[in-house]
Amino acid sequence: MSNIVLAVIELFLTVRDMGTSILESLLKVSEKAANIARVIRQDEHLIKLLVQEKKGAEKNPRFVQDFKTLADVLIQETVKHDIGSRFPDIVNHIFGEESNTFSNVLGDTITVQVQADQVATAALLSTVLSGDTQAAERLALEVHRDLRLEDVDMENLPQLNLPLEQCGIWIDPIDSTSEYISGEEAKLSANDIYKSGLGCVTVLIGVFDRVSGQPILGVVNQPFYTQHGSRWEGMCQWGVKFGDLSKCSASLLRNMEDDRAKVAVLSGSEDPNLKCRLRSAGYVVAEASGAGYKQLCVARGNADLYLLTKGSTFMWDTCGPHAILRSLGGGIVSYKRVLENGENLEEAELKYGANHTAEEQCSASHCNLEGIIAFRDRSLVHELVKILRPS
Numbered sequence: 001m002s003n004i005v006l007a008v009i010e011l012f013l014t015v016r017d018m019g020t021s022i023l024e025s026l027l028k029v030s031e032k033a034a035n036i037a038r039v040i041r042q043d044e045h046l047i048k049l050l051v052q053e054k055k056g057a058e059k060n061p062r063f064v065q066d067f068k069t070l071a072d073v074l075i076q077e078t079v080k081h082d083i084g085s086r087f088p089d090i091v092n093h094i095f096g097e098e099s100n101t102f103s104n105v106l107g108d109t110i111t112v113q114v115q116a117d118q119v120a121t122a123a124l125l126s127t128v129l130s131g132d133t134q135a136a137e138r139l140a141l142e143v144h145r146d147l148r149l150e151d152v153d154m155e156n157l158p159q160l161n162l163p164l165e166q167c168g169i170w171i172d173p174i175d176s177t178s179e180y181i182s183g184e185e186a187k188l189s190a191n192d193i194y195k196s197g198l199g200c201v202t203v204l205i206g207v208f209d210r211v212s213g214q215p216i217l218g219v220v221n222q223p224f225y226t227q228h229g230s231r232w233e234g235m236c237q238w239g240v241k242f243g244d245l246s247k248c249s250a251s252l253l254r255n256m257e258d259d260r261a262k263v264a265v266l267s268g269s270e271d272p273n274l275k276c277r278l279r280s281a282g283y284v285v286a287e288a289s290g291a292g293y294k295q296l297c298v299a300r301g302n303a304d305l306y307l308l309t310k311g312s313t314f315m316w317d318t319c320g321p322h323a324i325l326r327s328l329g330g331g332i333v334s335y336k337r338v339l340e341n342g343e344n345l346e347e348a349e350l351k352y353g354a355n356h357t358a359e360e361q362c363s364a365s366h367c368n369l370e371g372i373i374a375f376r377d378r379s380l381v382h383e384l385v386k387i388l389r390p391s
């Protein structure tokens with residue numbers, strides 16, 4: 001066989017293999033991210049850094065950002081590093097909520113990136129942490145930890161065949177940061193939905209097709225799912241929708257209860273008039289923190305719809321959960337375009353892309369400006385249009 005034929009066969013096998021492995025790799029790195037989030041909350045030294053609010057003279061004299069931002073950036077960079085080193089096709093198209101450049105009042109800047117080894121990463125982190133080597137070493141240990149495969153449930157993962165060369169990734173390292181910092185005990189809202197607390201914290205990773213703009217693979221990790229004494233255990237769920245392939249984690253496939261009242265999950269700060277109209281239409285209104293968590297509630301069937309009238313979510317908040325909802329036959333559409341402009345659901349479905357410069361990454365172009373409606377059952381959105389649309 002000629003070398004060219006062999007090379008083509010090898011390329012084909014590589015692409016096929018990469019399809020399967022990208023899901024495995026995302027599950028593993030989401031678990032590593034969740035682990036970093038748990039370590040920071042459970043380590044006595046790190047938790048002090050997380051919750052203290054520095055004021056005036058106390059502020060880090062070298063670098064102005066707080067520890068919370070560093071934790072976010074570190075998790076985001078760990079995902080970028082682990083996925084980028086394994087899948088070079090996608091390395092230049094991995095985007096996150098946070099800029100990884102830290103700067104101080106003197107104009108010095110430092111870029112936080114995972115280094116070749118633990119010692120080098122600790123040295124870099126120590127600079128941003130004003131020489132706090134204890135914190136830097138603890139974090140670097142977790143960033144470079146080689147997760148055992150048994151830490152993540154890898155059973156029954158499907159064969160995927162994703163065109164990674166035309167894909168991008170959006171990461172939200174810690175969604176619901178205020179709940180993460182306060183660390184309060186979760187309070188139940190309705191239908192097993194947490195109103196607030198660590199249960200609403202999620203790590204969100206979404207793969208999108210840069211050509212079609214569709215989200216195709218999503219992983220959502222809840223680092224604080226269950227507590228055993230002082231130890232937290234997480235929960236990770238995934239979904240893929242690409243072409244004819246629709247697959248998701250087994251735990252999402254449980255039967256929905258037909259006889260319960262319909263539940264709409266909303267942010268506590270949502271328009272009271274909207275809550276009132278939903279209740280009049282027979283909905284139970286459940287309030288919950290965290291955009292990622294609210295989308296997960298819909299994916300799991302704890303809620304039927306998540307409505308958001310404001311432009312307070314960004315592509316990193318929705319890309320991963322949106323892919324999971326699509327794998328279940330649902331989706332996410334623009335609130336305004338469906339309810340005010342009367343567009344059909346296909347036209348109004350959210351699309352993904354990314355601008356490359358750091359300044360543009362956090363700009364309005366990545367904001368879901370017109371609000372969102374997340375659903376599993378599209379007939380409920382058609383009903384909602386009749387309930388809420390001004391006639």
Ligand SMILES: [Mg+2]
Pocket residue numbers: 172174175176291316317
């Ligand atoms: Mg977020």
